[in-house]
Amino acid sequence: MFRLSFAFAAIAVLSLINFYSYKRFLKRLDLFFKIQDVIKWAMIVITLCEICYFLVLRLDNLDPILYTLFSAMIGVSFMLFCVALLYDLFHIPYAKIPHDYSRRLFIKMVFDVTMLILALSYITKGFLNGMKAPRIKEVDIFIDGLESELSIVQITDVHIGKTLGKSFMDDVVKQVNALDADMVVITGDLIDMPVNQIGDKLDSLRAIQSRLGVYYVPGNHEYFYGVHKIMEHVHTLGVHVLSNRSMVINHTINLAGVMDMSGKRFDFEPPDLKRALLHVKPELPTILLSHQPKIVKEMSGEKIDLILSGHTHGGQIFPFGLLVLLDQPYLSGLYQHSKHTQVFVSNGAGFWGPAVRIMAPSEIVKINLKVKKA
Template structure:
């Protein structure tokens, strides 16, 4: 086990006052998320009629009070779909209102400098923030619900044998089958994948938000995906909220190879490629027996002369790939940020946001923006993708 993996296996320790600090932090974040839009749209010198101000304030107050309750019902252990849809949509809406309300306040200052009188400048800023938010939310909803475009990328792997030159690898990740019924969407994704003449199809985790029994119909089309050599899968962090081992077993029942810290070898025209997979980096702390990211176990018995393709859900797992001489790691998890400007927060936790990157002389990483979406049904400046990676020799 590598040094990076040792961190993952440390048991979590409860510290006194942790729950209180967590509650205060969440409370403060929610007050900002709901308070800044309230201030911009209603209170910052707009001079609205009393009825408008009171009605708007009531709406924000009720939303603020209901949001954590709905999140608990929707994303608690029972995964109640109705509250989850409402809470997730509220989160997306308030996030955009928060972001563009801040921009609205900056516009208000510009208008003041330009000599626009009150309350006109405040009303113009409020209207601008509201209109931009609504337009982006409508566009983002369409982007989230459509079938992803195919993103085609060539990756040079110098150690790849000539017989495997041109190997077509299709990457799916972060499908997040969830409370919004998307069985038709899932079937259409399968149809697109099956037009790509894939040698290998890989799913790098976060299949669903919910138990297998809840998402059977949405996951069912995965059984119909075609690949000439292999269909492989590893767990993402969301599997550990909803029955990871049951998802591993279900994917196996659909005909996929669950690379639970293990590998297989594909061969064509005398050239071979090791395809390995490790559990998500959160697996060790999940309490699921036998689950943790273990690169050594995944590569045990593999010929060190062969090139290695590694499935690992998070880009942050790349140090383990570098340490074990992996040629190419494929990952998801980031969603490409999903809703701008969340992109910048993702980069605080992950080494890359999306695309192909190099991390050592040998090791490259491809990070997908994801096939589906998590939570808020919006994708803003972060389009989804079905990725076709064509592997090339030197």
């Protein structure tokens, strides 16, 4: 029921923003006056592609090429909508220009050309960024009570599925190994497909080089495809699955992990902080893996020094991050949540939906835990 509701809501929203983009931007461009019918039908085709995408999203029977094409249309729609809003906004001062026909005509022509170039640049840059390999981001985080330095590589939101496959996962693992980390953590949304379709796409996880092991918690997307079977499969690849439990790592830190917040919505395997922290050693610093940063809303005085999260994609397409912040307390980077708890949110290595990123580059993060001096 949730999936169906989400699909219909997404279709309704995309249909409305496509209508707005056409009526308030594309139709008002004098440059397109002679091809208005073509533009109108192009927007209708884009909307139909998006309808197909969301109706078959969870049926897993859409050809990968069509899946990539249809999902790309979502990115185009959103970016056109943003430009259309700007177009409307800048029309306010334009409407106040004195009524000299030739002057207004010239200014409108310059304005239209400028906005069209902006739209094309915005869309082109977004797709070019989306196709780039994840960058390496390095962050130093000082932890109270840490006895010796520790390096952690965090990968999250890889979204292996119809668009990103085995070769992408293999490349991510190569980048991770080059960082020579003490430990590797995977904070959810690793895959976007059922276990019976994974095949060898995740096999390179076996090749991760990490002195203290590889650790994983599921994200919301794993719940769409059978979270238990996915966790079992990941475990067979030599990865420790922290499903509401913890481990002591090298007598240095407690590493705990919780199930995803979407477990509450599905009424199945919700996050359980108390259970996850039940066996931690209070004298050691505690690192918590949680796919969604809003796990902080579940906290009630627990001693957690650092939370590592993903989920937000850093907004993926600016300014979509402003909407993400309506649901999540943190978007991207390091935050001081409370006196004793820091939160780090990664943009993620992959993408969901359109292969588009604007002002939120994909990343693999090397976190250097440092001893905090008194």
